[in-house]
Amino acid sequence: xxxxxxxDGVVKAYGDVRVLDGVSLSIPRGQLxxxxxxxGTGKTTLLRLLAGFExxxxxxxxxxxxxxxxxxxxxxxxxxxxxxxVLLGQRRDAAAIERARSVLVExxxxxxxxxxxxxxxxxxxxxxxxxxxxxxxxxxxxxxxxFAALDALTxxxxxALVDALRVRHDPAIVLVTHDVDEAVxxxxxxxxxxxxxxxxxxxxxxxxxxxxxDPALAxxxxxxxxxxxxxxRRATLA
Amino acid sequence: MTDVTGALAxxxxxxxxRPTRRRSLxxxxxxxxxxxxxxxxxxxxxxxxxxxxxxxSEVIGAVRELASSGQLFDFLxxxxxxxxxxxxxxxxxxxxxxxxxxxxxxxEQLIDPTMQMYRAVxxxxxVPLLLTWFGVDETFKIVLIAASALAPMYxxxxxxxxxxxxxxxxxxxxxxxxxxALVREVITPAALPSLLMGVRISLSVSLTGLIAAEQxxxxxxxxxxxxxxxxxFRTDYxxxxxxxxxxxxxxxxxxxxxxxxxxxxxRRESR
Numbered sequence: 001x002x003x004x005x006x007x008d009g010v011v012k013a014y015g016d017v018r019v020l021d022g023v024s025l026s027i028p029r030g031q032l033x034x035x036x037x038x039x040g041t042g043k044t045t046l047l048r049l050l051a052g053f054e055x056x057x058x059x060x061x062x063x064x065x066x067x068x069x070x071x072x073x074x075x076x077x078x079x080x081x082x083x084x085x086v087l088l089g090q091r092r093d094a095a096a097i098e099r100a101r102s103v104l105v106e107x108x109x110x111x112x113x114x115x116x117x118x119x120x121x122x123x124x125x126x127x128x129x130x131x132x133x134x135x136x137x138x139x140x141x142x143x144x145x146x147f148a149a150l151d152a153l154t155x156x157x158x159x160a161l162v163d164a165l166r167v168r169h170d171p172a173i174v175l176v177t178h179d180v181d182e183a184v185x186x187x188x189x190x191x192x193x194x195x196x197x198x199x200x201x202x203x204x205x206x207x208x209x210x211x212x213x214d215p216a217l218a219x220x221x222x223x224x225x226x227x228x229x230x231x232x233r234r235a236t237l238a
Numbered sequence: 239m240t241d242v243t244g245a246l247a248x249x250x251x252x253x254x255x256r257p258t259r260r261r262s263l264x265x266x267x268x269x270x271x272x273x274x275x276x277x278x279x280x281x282x283x284x285x286x287x288x289x290x291x292x293x294x295s296e297v298i299g300a301v302r303e304l305a306s307s308g309q310l311f312d313f314l315x316x317x318x319x320x321x322x323x324x325x326x327x328x329x330x331x332x333x334x335x336x337x338x339x340x341x342x343x344x345x346e347q348l349i350d351p352t353m354q355m356y357r358a359v360x361x362x363x364x365v366p367l368l369l370t371w372f373g374v375d376e377t378f379k380i381v382l383i384a385a386s387a388l389a390p391m392y393x394x395x396x397x398x399x400x401x402x403x404x405x406x407x408x409x410x411x412x413x414x415x416x417x418x419a420l421v422r423e424v425i426t427p428a429a430l431p432s433l434l435m436g437v438r439i440s441l442s443v444s445l446t447g448l449i450a451a452e453q454x455x456x457x458x459x460x461x462x463x464x465x466x467x468x469x470x471f472r473t474d475y476x477x478x479x480x481x482x483x484x485x486x487x488x489x490x491x492x493x494x495x496x497x498x499x500x501x502x503x504x505r506r507e508s509r
Contacts, residue, residue, distance in 0.1 A: 051412055068413060075409040078504055079427025088423065089413030116504035132413070 003064075004029045004140045004172030005050060010059035012045055019045045021196030022059070027189075029064070029139065032166070032173040034183035036200075037193035038228055043176045046193070047142050050174060064172070067140035068133040072148050074125035076117040076132075083113040086132045096136070103135040104128075106165060123154040127161070134169050141171040145178065155182075162186055163209040180224045185212035190220070192227050200227055292474035297481065300474040304463075314482065316458040317448060320376070321486075324383025324451075325444045329437060332388045336395025336436075337421060340429075350396065357389040362450055374455030386447030387440040394439065398432025399425055434498050441490040445483060460486075 005027040012020040019042040027033050037043050048054045049061055051069050076085045086100040104113060107127040117125060126146065133141055147155045159182065177183055183190050184204055192200035200223070206216045222232050257265070274294055280286040281293030288296065304310040339349040364385055372378035402425050410424045426433070452461020460482050467475030499506065 053408060053412070066414075069409070071405070071409065073405070075406050077406060077410075077424055077427060079430060079502065080423065084423075088410060089415045118504050136413075 002028055003062075004031070005064075005174065006060070006062045007046075008060040010046075010049065010056045010061060012042070012049060012054065012056050018196050020049075020056070023193070023196070023198060024059075025191065025198060025201075027172050027174065029172050030170040032175060032186060032188045034187035034190045035174055035176045035193065036178070036180065036183055036190060036224060036228065039178075041193040042196055043193055044144055047144050047174060047176050050140075051142055064139040066136055066138045067142060067171075068136065068138040069142040070126075070129050070133045070144070070146045072145045074117070074122075074129040076125060076128055078117055080117075081113065082109070082115050082117065082120075082128050085117060085128055086135050088132055090136050099137070100131070100135045103131045106134075106168070107131045107161060123150055123157070126150060126158070130158075130161075130165075134165065134171075137169070138171045141173045143173060143175045145176055147182065148178065159185055160209070166208070180221055180228070181212040183224065184214075184217045184221050185210065190224060192224060194227065200224065288473060289471075290473070292472075292477055296474040297477045300472075300478045304478070309458075313458055313460055313463055317452065317460045317486070320379050320451065320459065321383055321444055321448050324380040324447065325387045325441060327380070328384040328387025328444065329391050329440055331384070332391025332436065332440065333395050333433065336392045337399060337425070339392075340396045340399025341421060341425065353389075353392050353396075357393060361386045361389065361447065365450060365454075369454070378454075379451035379456075382451045383444050383447040387444045390439040390443055391436045394432050394436025395429070398429030398436070401432065402428040430502055434494060434501065437497065438491070438494045441494065442487060445487060445490075449483070 003026050005025065007023055007025045010020055010023045011018060019040075023042075023046065035043050035046065045054065047069075049056055050063055051067070076082075077088070080088075082104070083097070083100055086104060087096060090096045090100075101113060104110060107130055109124060109127055109131065112120070112124065112128075117128065120128065126149075130146070133143075147158050150158060163186075175183070175186065187204050189203050190200065191198055202220065204217065204220065206214050210217070212221075225232050277286070277291075278294045281288070281291075281295075286293070292300075301310065304313075335349055335353060338345040339353065340346070361382070365382065368378050368382055368385070372381055406428065407420070407424060410420055415423060448459075449461055449464070452459045453465065456462040456465070460479055463475060463482075464479045467473075467479060
């Protein structure tokens, strides 16, 4: 099997509202898909279906294992030190501990293994959450607006970190985001949901690492923003 | 008010004045010490008859008397032993049932209604029944103390577990953690503040259990001393017993404080 995710005609309704209304999508292994869409179009619902927290009303869902998840908040366990948080859900054998330590080094938190989560800054805590998600070598990483709560500078650093991490780790990634710049900066492919269905599904035409103001991305960026209801006026600097 | 001269001045201090540690300690101790002084003076001046209340100096005399015979130590030890065994049983059972009821809906439906009913019954109402079952010996005393500690421990454990952030539990489930591992790794540390509050409350309630237990069939323990004091009408011993219970209460409080510091080190390091 060469796919990490396969959705076929997935429908999910809450009461009378069909949040997902027949979504079909397959994601190859190792691909980073940015999932965009106006609020309430079912991005998070789709992610929760992939995580197994919800069941679809109809349609087929298949995902690879292992899969892990990162949220907007770090969701660390206050009463466990950083290393133990990273090892959540894993057998704590020597190999796993070694792996957890090296991932912590990769996210720039060497020496923080024994720190308590409450002593970390927001960016550090989110990097622990990222390390936790990567340390058991997932085939699929689900990320629900993972950088939305961070300040702008930290967010830029996290984007660079994602590029760096993808050199060594190659899970398929589903990145839910509101940020079009973030999407075109990081993703191999952008999927835009609108009214419960896939409205735009395109590959991003630029190699990694790239900048979000790469001219090759301008057209895509504009189309995405337009689909989200934002008119962009080109700056007319001669 | 505006300064009409227009000159700049440092802002008026609007913060809270924090007393120095020494001053605060002195202020805290002042009222109890003053009360003691008034009490002693009234006794010396004959305003307070020893029939009503023995003077503090006489209470100290009673301590000396009891300590020299070795009974003070023996009685304290006997009471402490009962409370240690009884409370341990009550805490263990309360925690176990609280976790079981708090974690799953099946446990909640099976355990919680019964425990809520049990909690509504004052444990002293169990005394006649426990006496019939266990006689007047040590078993009865320990069971009564355990019964007194059980209800608050259960209630605080259950509340604590219910109060754990669902989002963190969901995150852990996302990492494949479930069952016993979920309770051990995620729920227990998160519910720990509430669990320790349960220990604190259970310990203080169990003192009442101790008093009740030692009213019947004892030849040692603080409760026995209370009975003796009553029998011989010695107000100095009566006061002494109250002081002993107070000391026990303070010791338990200090114990829980140490436990809190040791069990929740992340609270100390938080910024």
